[in-house]
Structures are given as structure tokens and as C-alpha cells.
Amino acid sequence: MSGAGAPALTVDGTGLRVVVVAAQWHTQVMDGLLDGAARALARAKVTPTVVRVPGSFELPVVAAAAARGGADAVVALGVVVRGGTPHFDFVCQAATAGLTDVAVTTGVPVGFGLLTTDDEAQALDRAGLPGSAEDKGAEAAEAAVATALALRRLRGATSSA
Template structure:
């Protein structure tokens, strides 16, 4: 469903697992820091509000969204006890095709890392046409994609744990 028709922070339609047994990493891009900082704060607070202990949340910053894939790979390689990695970033359409290449590379990379380690790697990257759309999805009128990414991480970690 299109974001304009749904609040990214509304989870009234689903059951959210308790995260007290999980260890989750968050990789956040520094590019578009105003937006990614809001995404990070949303994800962090959502994890804590759903039982993940602060000491079981590992956070790392990377220069931009492109680097999220390698950060996820490094995190899962170095920290075998992680249950999920959340990748948070923001790529805003510009005048060149750079946007297309970055968005595609990050989406493909996140998927590849998830499959490589058989662990959830969550795509929490905003890919918007303009700054206002990013603001609206990073705690604005459409909720916070960081919240959504954290809930997705919890649900997928629970899925892995129960299969």
C-alpha cells in the first residue's frame, strides 16, 4: 500500500513479538543526517519499547546509504550472535541517475547479505523524490520508516527463532 495511504508507525493490525531475547544491530547512514537521525531514533525507541535491552542493540554509522550493505556484512561476520540488522538511510532524487544506481545497489546488497547469512537484514532506506517526502516518512505525517524497520526486524527475528 502506498505510504500516502498508510502511517508507517501504525502497527495496530499486527502482533509485535517481545524482543527481550534478541540482539539487533542498526547501521545508519550519515548522509541526509537530519532524516537518518530521525529514522535511527525511531528504530532505537521502537526496539526498546518492544523489549530489546539497550545492551543488545549495536549501532554503527556509515558515510552514506551505499555503505549500508558492507556494514551489514561486516556486522554479521564479526557478531555471529546478531539476530537481525536494520539498515537505515535516505536517498533523495536529484538531477542525475545517481539516485537509481544507489537505490538499486543498496536494495540488491541488503538482500544478498540477508541470504548469505540466513539472517534478517532490513531495508529501512527512504527513496524519495524530494526532501519533504523524506521528512514526512521520518517522523512526519506518514510516520517513521525507522519504526517500521524495527518492527520488521523483530518479526523476522521471531520467525527465524521459531522455524
């Protein structure tokens, strides 16, 4: 299972501004990812702003706008299911590179909740739904908050030096 070895993150994100950017394709999977992210953010004492975009290709541009607009962290949620054309490879590469670029160029962490699967069954198994083996929406939200807090500590440590 791909989730084996995942850290157990318990974070308190009180006061953090978190934006969840979520694609709309594959409604059942996306509902699960969003619910998982919402549960994780509630546990972290964060009330997010949720922005929906048409698909996973649109995640980076809206994540960048959120990061530049004052978000402390962004959670990007989407799913791309392999089809019979190279479209899968292009969208996955563009979205992944774009989200990485947002995080590196803005200094705002982006929780990576983009599922790239061979079929819908794999996506459902990672969506955090009843019976799913993994909850990638929750994992992405926890990672974004934990990283925002790590950056806050680092910036505080370097400003007092």
C-alpha cells in the same frame, strides 16, 4: 499513503542481538529514522548496537559484517533523495540488492529502512519526526525483530523434527 495496510507488530525481542546500521547523509531525516528505530527496539526490549556509515551505499557491507559477526537481526537505515543525475538509481539499486543479498546469504534478517524519495519533503514525511505521516525507522526495526523471532521459531521447529 505508502504505509497503508502495514501490520501492527508487537514483538518481544528479549535477548536478541540487533545491530542498527545508519547512514549519515540528511541529518534531520536520519535523526528521525534512528529515533524511530530506537523507540521500536525499546518497546521490543532490545538494546541495539548502532553503527554509523557515511552513506546508503555503505549499508550492505557493514550489514554483512554485523550478520556474520553474530547479530540476530540488522536494521539498515538510510535515505537517498533523487537528484539531477542517474546517481540516485545506481545507489538505490546497489543498496537494495546488497541488503537483500545480506539477508538471503547469511540467514540474518535485515530490516529495510532505506528511504528512496523524489525530494526531501517526502523523506521528512517518512522519517518518524513530529508531523511525519510515517515512521519507517520504527517499521524497519519491528520487521527485523519479528523476522528474527520467526526464524528462531522455524529453526526450533525443524531441529525438533
